[in-house]
Amino acid sequence: MSSAPLSESEDHYERVRLRQWSRGRARSAGFDRRELLKLVAAASVAGPLVPATAAPARAAAPAPGVVKPLPPELFTVRGTNAETNFAALRSTGLLTPADRFFVRNHTATPRISAADWRLTVWGSGLTGGPVDFSYADLRTLPAVTRTAFVECAGNARSFYASQQNQQVSGTAWTMGAIGTARWRGVRLADVLRRAGIGRNAVDVLPRGLDAEVISEGVNLGRVRRPLPVEKALDDVLLAYEMNGEPLPPDHGHPVRLIVPSWVGIANIKWVGDIEVSAEPLFTPWNTGLYRLFGPGHPPEGSAPLTRQTLKSAFELDLGASFPAHRRVLLTGRSWSGGAPVRSVEVSTDGGTRWRRARLRDEPRSGSWVRWSADWVPRGRGAGVLLARATDRSGRTQPEVAVHNTQGYLFDAVVRHPVTVV
Numbered sequence: 337m338s339s340a341p342l343s344e345s346e347d348h349y350e351r352v353r354l355r356q357w358s359r360g361r362a363r364s365a366g367f368d369r370r371e372l373l374k375l376v377a378a379a380s381v382a383g384p385l386v387p388a389t390a391a392p393a394r395a396a397a398p399a400p401g402v403v404k405p406l407p408p409e410l411f412t413v414r415g416t417n418a419e420t421n422f423a424a425l426r427s428t429g430l431l432t433p434a435d436r437f438f439v440r441n442h443t444a445t446p447r448i449s450a451a452d453w454r455l456t457v458w459g460s461g462l463t464g465g466p467v468d469f470s471y472a473d474l475r476t477l478p479a480v481t482r483t484a485f486v487e488c489a490g491n492a493r494s495f496y497a498s499q500q501n502q503q504v505s506g507t508a509w510t511m512g513a514i515g516t517a518r519w520r521g522v523r524l525a526d527v528l529r530r531a532g533i534g535r536n537a538v539d540v541l542p543r544g545l546d547a548e549v550i551s552e553g554v555n556l557g558r559v560r561r562p563l564p565v566e567k568a569l570d571d572v573l574l575a576y577e578m579n580g581e582p583l584p585p586d587h588g589h590p591v592r593l594i595v596p597s598w599v600g601i602a603n604i605k606w607v608g609d610i611e612v613s614a615e616p617l618f619t620p621w622n623t624g625l626y627r628l629f630g631p632g633h634p635p636e637g638s639a640p641l642t643r644q645t646l647k648s649a650f651e652l653d654l655g656a657s658f659p660a661h662r663r664v665l666l667t668g669r670s671w672s673g674g675a676p677v678r679s680v681e682v683s684t685d686g687g688t689r690w691r692r693a694r695l696r697d698e699p700r701s702g703s704w705v706r707w708s709a710d711w712v713p714r715g716r717g718a719g720v721l722l723a724r725a726t727d728r729s730g731r732t733q734p735e736v737a738v739h740n741t742q743g744y745l746f747d748a749v750v751r752h753p754v755t756v757v
């Protein structure tokens with residue numbers, strides 16, 4: 337599968353779409369255009385402040401609508417979602433076991449049997465009529481396997497408030513709205529070609545079988561976000577296995593999209609149909625949602641988000657404590673949607689001195705690397721640990737992330753609080 341950087345054509349695509357959208361030359365898929373404009377207007381002002389403290393509000397009750405158990409040592413429940421406690425990854429390998437992989441549900445996990453499931457591919461970008469695929473049909477197509485992270489675009493959002501004192505709206509994730517798995521399935525390109533994708537196709541719109549999303553009294557319809565045909569035909573999978581097992585219910589059983597390096601929302605779970613369109617498409621998920629609004633961005637908002645940004649996290653609870661003068665092995669992970677990670681530096685003195693962490697994995701595109709560094713804590717009291725990644729495109733995590741109203745793509749170095757006792 338190709339892993340060539342697509343950034344330029346991706347950027348171009350999204351800029352063109354944005355122009356088409358603002359000039360009314362694109363179709364709103366399953367949603368009233370005026371309602372869509374209202375959503376965009378609402379997105380351009382910051383919503384309610386997320387809790388200023390990043391301290392996990394550990395709830396004993398399960399997240400409504402999540403099927404798997406969510407023990408509080410592994411997860412922090414946030415509304416309909418479950419965040420992985422990053423410290424719980426310390427004992428895991430490169431791959432995140434399904435029982436500790438974060439869950440982001442707009443509504444609730446539907447129970448769908450593989451035997452009854454059908455995928456319908458349809459739309460003006462096909463040379464013929466709709467084509468159905470059963471689960472058994474997919475299993476007869478060539479299988480491909482790929483290690484990739486899925487990360488929510490809002491991962492680390494709470495640090496806009498707690499570290500930069502800025503208002504953002506959305507789920508107050510700390511670092512754990514990410515997991516990496518080995519996905520097996522078929523190429524979306526193979527399915528689209530079998531369905532008769534035409535040369536006129538421009539957008540591919542997968543839609544989930546979970547319930548319609550009601551947001552502040554407005555029915556947004558079922559979860560769906562268009563992909564440019566170039567990406568859809570490149571490295572996107574229709575995955576039916578996660579880490580060697582059938583997809584678990586919460587992660588899209590029986591079939592989900594895996595869109596390597598892109599924002600989590602692109603990875604549509606429980607996919608039931610895919611529209612292939614000869615015209616550009618817009619839904620709430622690429623107009624009001626998943627774009628950047630705020631003083632540091634174009635007045636009409638940024639182009640729809642494509643790739644994830646870069647981040648680093650310690651496999652430690654926020655506020656962890658360490659005995660003074662005893663050597664510890666700090667461990668963590670870094671990742672970038674833009675390019676493989678090149679290097680990671682760690683500072684234990686608040687950012688004055690930095691040293692290289694040891695990388696424990698071969699950096700690969702669309703995956704994370706584990707790293708470690710020794711530390712002998714000295715002065716007693718409160719301190720911060722910092723980790724900073726640089727990727728092969730030359731990007732380094734900045735000290736401050738550029739604010740946006742919905743708190744997407746936080747990329748700044750996180751000041752991880754610790755206490756030496």
Ligand SMILES: Nc1nc2c(c(=O)[nH]1)N[C@H]1C(S)=C(S)[C@@H](COP(=O)(O)O)O[C@H]1N2
Nearest residue numbers: 438439440441442488544559600603604605
């Ligand atoms: N059908 C459907 N697909 C979906 C979602 C959803 O709510 N419904 N959430 C999206 C978002 S915002 C993210 S971050 C990822 C999360 O995938 P996970 O729950 O398997 O970790 O799924 C995406 N796909």
Ligand SMILES: [Mo]
Nearest residue numbers: 488489600601
């Ligand atoms: Mo997400």
